[in-house]
Amino acid sequence: MPASPIGPELQRLIDLLAKLPGLGPRSAKRAALYLLKKREPVMQPLAFALSDAADKVTGCSECGNWDSIDPCAVCVDEERDRSVLCVVEDVSGLWALERAGAHKGLYHVLGGLLSPLDGVGPDDLTIGRLIERTKTDEVKEVVIALAATVDGQTTAHYLMEHLESADLRVTRLSQGVPVGGELDYLDEGTLAAAMKTRRPV
């Protein structure tokens, strides 16, 4: 067998790039060739940005968001409504809600969902810390913003049970027809839920 046309340094780079979600072995090769052509403007800055972020970015000790300051920029933002905590599975959910401008309060990142089958229990998530945070007088409402999947709903129910208290309002995102969604393309579960929770116009 002839020697591989790809040297060890390049092969290692391709193998690591291929681990990124959204890139496979073939697109990792394309990405590596692109980077070699753009050494100064992209490849070297990316190497630096990776090691810089790996060094500096940590989980916020308050909410679990990733940031280079602790507490994170969201938690220290004076403009935000400190009486509402929005519970998300992970940081991508926080970013999605921020992108939508849908929440002006603070967040709490659970770090996953309860999943008995995968052996993920309450102690593997930041549920204890969430309960602690809600015990201050400041917090009046917890919005549960978890995925509408089995694990998401299991986790939501667990949270509702454990957050129950006289002076705390616990809410969740409503389910229904997405804005711009055609009824014909929606699954039956969503349509049934939207009908059940129909509202007067």
Added chain:
Amino acid sequence: MPASPIGPELQRLIDLLAKLPGLGPRSAKRAALYLLKKREPVMQPLAFALSDAADKVTGCSECGNWDSIDPCAVCVDEERDRSVLCVVEDVSGLWALERAGAHKGLYHVLGGLLSPLDGVGPDDLTIGRLIERTKTDEVKEVVIALAATVDGQTTAHYLMEHLESADLRVTRLSQGVPVGGELDYLDEGTLAAAMKTRRPV
């Protein structure tokens, strides 16, 4: 407006990742979150692999392949047939032919295609070096393996004209029905070319 939930270090990483072919702004965010969760096994090694490859990988002075040794592993491989040079547009073509095990000779990477509209002329490519390489007694055949596009065909014709000599065979990849290809899904140009160059079975 509230502060961005994404700090500057993280934002810079996302912006650089989004430049990779195959990743957009949204998948770059997903990739960044993945990397932050996999700091030890992926993020730090990737930072190292990037700067290591940026330092060590150069274009082979013989054929133009990327490698950390010069001449590259393909050019120094004693097992290869030094009488056949295969001309490719870029290194991805070389890798594709190697993956297929389709060529046992050496390569020549042009570094692009002639494109009068984009101002790419013969001097912007390694055509001079190719002609020089074919002038040794060793080289008996040049296989032109360029894309079947307008620029690819223009470049192929230019090469054929300039490589013409009594003791050099110039060939090109044949065009036709891809292996496993359904006739119904093929474009008319390919079908017409396959019919025109039909062969006895």
